Amino acid sequence: MSDPAIAQAAAGAGGGLSLKELAIVVLLGAAVGAGFETMHPSAVKADRPVESAAAPPSEPSTLYDLPPVITNLGSPQDVWIRFEGSIVFDPKTLSHPEAIAGEIGDDFLAYLRTVSLKQLEGPIGLQNIREDLKERAATRSGGKVRELVIRTLVVQ
Numbered sequence: 148m149s150d151p152a153i154a155q156a157a158a159g160a161g162g163g164l165s166l167k168e169l170a171i172v173v174l175l176g177a178a179v180g181a182g183f184e185t186m187h188p189s190a191v192k193a194d195r196p197v198e199s200a201a202a203p204p205s206e207p208s209t210l211y212d213l214p215p216v217i218t219n220l221g222s223p224q225d226v227w228i229r230f231e232g233s234i235v236f237d238p239k240t241l242s243h244p245e246a247i248a249g250e251i252g253d254d255f256l257a258y259l260r261t262v263s264l265k266q267l268e269g270p271i272g273l274q275n276i277r278e279d280l281k282e283r284a285a286t287r288s289g290g291k292v293r294e295l296v297i298r299t300l301v302v303q
Contacts, residue, residue, distance in 0.1 A: 208235050208293060211244040214252040220302070222263040229301045230255060234284055235294035247291070251284045258283060267302055276300075 216230040234251065236244060258279065266272055281295040 207237065207239075209238045209244070210235055210296070211248055212298075213248050213255070216252055216255050216259060218256055218260050220259070220264055220267075221261045222265075226264055227303050228259055228262075228267075229299065229303075230259060230280075230297070231299040232280070233296040233298060234288075234292045235296065236288070236292050241288065241291040247288050251287050251292070254283045254287050255280055264302065273300070 210233050212233050213231070216228075218228060220226045220228055232255075234244070234248065241247060262276065267276060277295065277297055280297075281292075284292040284295050
């Protein structure tokens with residue numbers, strides 16, 4: 148049922164593409180595809196939904212900078228951390244963010260003093276710290292803080 152010539156080519160004996168040749172074919176295919184899209188944008192993008200880049204966000208939000216937090220870590224204690232961040236909130240629900248920002252900063256200081264260096268390692272460690280700090284900010288503000296933006300996190 149199978150052709151011996153096809154089986155021989157598939158096995159790589161005579162007539163098969165080398166890794167370098169295969170890479171060139173893939174790159175040429177990608178370049179041709181990109182060229183087709185730029186030459187005929189209506190043919191390629193007709194099925195995509197139209198999104199407006201200037202569309203306003205569904206709910207207004209404001210960014211407020213938290214005071215910088217500088218403290219030593221819980222373990223090892225000779226390692227210091229500097230945290231700078233901002234909170235995102237709805238100005239209709241939180242009229243005086245400076246009061247809440249000070250309380251959130253104090254909360255972050257108390258939390259970062261308990262963190263070990265091992266907890267900060269890698270992208271998963273950073274994500275876990277970010278989630279913990281975001282949860283603390285939301286709890287301290289009564290759910291009025293929507294998001295936490297980490298601007299600077301330096302461990303020395």
